[in-house]
Amino acid sequence: MAQKHRITRFFLAVLSAMVIVSFSSDPVFADKKKINIRFSTWHVPSGADVQKLWIPMLEEMKKRSNNRITYTMYSGGALGKGPDHFDIVKTGLSDMGYATLSWTPGRFPLTDVLSSPIVCPAKWKGVEAGMAMYDRMLSPEFKDVKVLHINNCVMAHLWTTRAVTRLEDLQGMKIRSPGGLQTRAIQALGATPVFMPLGDVYLSMETGVIDGVVTCPALVKAFKLNEVAGFGVPTSFGCVSEGLFVNKRFWERVPEDLKPIIESVGRDAYKIAGIFDEGWYAATMAEFKTTMEIEELSPAEQQRWDDRFRKMLVAWAEELEAKGLPGKKALTAFREELGRVGVGFNACPY
The missing domain is CATH 3.40.190.170 (Bacterial extracellular solute-binding protein, family 7)
Structure with a gap:
C-alpha cells in the first residue's frame, strides 16, 4: 500500500511539473x-x-x-x-x-x-x-x-559675454559648438567653433576661454549659463x-x-x-530677459545671417553628394516635413 502511495505521489509531482512548464511556455502567460x-x-x-x-x-x-x-x-x-x-x-x-x-x-x-x-x-x-x-x-x-x-531639439541661440548685433561683432570670437551643422554655421558667420563638454562651458565663459555658446534655452537653464552670458541673440541656429x-x-x-x-x-x-x-519656450526666454540683454537682429541683419547659412548648407549638401549621399534631397525633404508641422526653414537653399 505504501509503495502504491509513493507511485501516486510521484505521478502527481510529474503532472504538476508538466502543468507549470506548460503555463511558463505559453505566450499569454509569458507576456505577463x-x-x-x-x-x-x-x-x-x-x-x-x-x-x-x-x-x-x-x-x-x-x-x-x-x-x-x-x-x-x-x-x-x-x-x-x-x-x-x-x-x-x-x-x-x-x-x-x-x-x-x-x-x-x-x-x-x-x-x-x-x-x-x-x-x-x-x-x-x-x-x-x-x-x-x-x-x-x-x-x-x-x-x-x-x-x-x-x-x-528646440532651436539653439547664441549666448555671449559681449553684445553681438551684426556679423562683424562675431569676428575673432570663440563660440562653443554642440556639433553637427551648427559647427559649420558658426564658421559661416566668421567665428571660431570650439567643442567642449557642456559641463566645462560655465567656467570657460567666466574665465574668457570662450566668448559664447550656441545651445538651446533648456541647456542654458540646466547648466546655469545665464549667470555668465550677459547677452543673447535669439536667431535660430537650429539645434x-x-x-x-x-x-x-x-x-x-x-x-x-x-x-x-x-x-x-x-x-x-x-x-x-x-x-x-x-x-x-516663451516663458523661459522671458525669464532670461530679466538677467540678460536679449536683442533680435534687424530684418536686414537677419537676412545677412540667413544668406551665410544658405551657402553653408549648399556646401554641406554638395560634400554629401560627392560621397554618394543625397544631401540636396535631404534638405528638400526636411523643408517639406517641417512645413507640415508649421516650422520655418528660411535658410533652406532648395
Missing part, C-alpha cells in the same frame, strides 16, 4: 512578466529633462502597463560621457536611452540635416518632422538600435540631432503586449510631459 528598463541619459539629474520629461515618460509607461514596466535611472555621467550615449544603448550597457547624435561627427551624416538652422520652438514638432525623415530616408543609419524617436533609442537585444525580450506602450509613450514623450513646447 515584468520588465525593468535601465534608462540612460547625459542630462543632469536635477534638470528639467530628467525631472520633467524622462521620469514622467517612464512613469507613464509604468502606469499604462499596470506596473509591469519599472525603471532604473542613470543620468548625467553615471554610465559615460555625453558622446558615448548612443553606444551605451547599442551595446546594452543600458536598455533605453537618449543620445545626441551631433556629438559624434561623421557617424550619422544624413541625420545631420536635422541640425539645420530652422525655427522650431517645440520639441514635439521636431519629433514629428524627425520621424517623417526617418521613414523617408534616415532609417539606414540606425540599424543597430530600435528607434522610438529622433528629433532636432542638435538627438533621439530616444532601445537596445535591440532588450527589445526582443520585451513582451509583445508591452511593446505598443513603449512605442507610443516614447514617441509622444514631449506631448505627454507637456514640456519644451511653445509655451515653455
